[in-house]
Amino acid sequence: MAIDRPGRPENLPAADVLWARWALVAVLEATAGAEARGVHRGGTWIDDRGLHLDDRGSTWWTFERLGEGRYLLYGEDESSAVKWHKPAVDMLAQAPEWLPYERLRSLLEGGELGCVYWYENGAWARAPYPAGLDDDGLDCGMSRFAVREELLRDLIASERGLPRGRADGLLAAAEARGLTAAEIQEVLDAAAAAAEHVPADREAMLRSLELAALAAPDSIALQGRAGQPA
Template identity: 30%
Template sequence: MHTPSRPEDLEHPELLWARAVTMAMVDTACSTSTEFALDDDGLWCHSTGGDGWWRLTLVDEGHAVFCGQDPDGSHTHVDGEQIDFLAGGPDWLPWDLLRDDAAGNLFGFVYWWENGAWHRIPYPDEVREDGLDGAAAWVGADEEEFLGLTVSSFDAPWARQRSLTDAVARFAALARERKADAGAVAALLAAAHTEGRPAPRLDAALDLATRAGILS
């Protein structure tokens, strides 16, 4: 990933959505205090460490928005003023939501997808880093790195890591094609279950996956 990040660092929105939902589903099923949330504004991760955050919004078939901030890595003030991440943004952006974010000084990066590519404002020369890699390293990760990040969310012994990685890879491939079903979710969580530990919550995982639209 470039420093500061560039539009070409982000994968296609459908791939990002499948990855994000897979991570959120796993965390929701395995954690009693998940940092992920899915609502009408998109899929959020409310804490990526040090109060960092990101949100992915699929606006419609040809448009998406990815935004967030890494408080330690987003160096996006020039002469003491936050740069305007929304300058020149297209009309279809969810402006009310984004203006609220901007008013709260919550941005380290804002990318939007249209005409088959990601875009952002031109950064001033003074911007050394926007924090994308710190807040959401998975957006530019290769498949192996993404699988490792997801598997780490399971409370599973080291001996299970290989089989879990394979299970996540199978599910993620189905999710990308919107061909996952309840059986695929159950199979993924079953691969993570370790005797003597609480079983992942299948109902919570199915609810999120269904609302996210990745189940066939």
């Protein structure tokens, strides 16, 4: 499924699917060193607020869960023409009352926001765009997670060097909320055996897996915190 330019709500997969895919990457990329405070963070990660992507250059995005069945996706890619459009586009027009308006308006006032999408009652929505708007950045920012084949390609080419079968299996498990610490251990073992790949950080990956809630809590506690894979 390709993403239009500008993006349309129907271009995005269901919010829980998008969350699972993005969170899988956050788990696989997790390292303790990246959690240091006072440093502008790059890459893909998860924290108490939600999922994040920042390439320290042209694109940054945040994805938050804001209650049962409610999600918020916002950010910016340099390809977005929304904030430069004249007359100005109200990115929060027709938005629901449960959005964190103070935070979003602060980003808008600072010229840091390219688009805002929200999810409720099983559907994505955004503000209306004027005719002729070229792009809102959703394609360049989110196709890596929204388009499954793109994500598989990235997982295979990632610093973990995942074979296609393993990448497909991990992705399917994440989407089904069945990812386990044992599967993460397999990734760690494979990374350790391949000297050309970046070493994996077991504890950081397990913390991210817990935050992402892609597995039952007991599977993490039994297989992860005990220090031994299943």
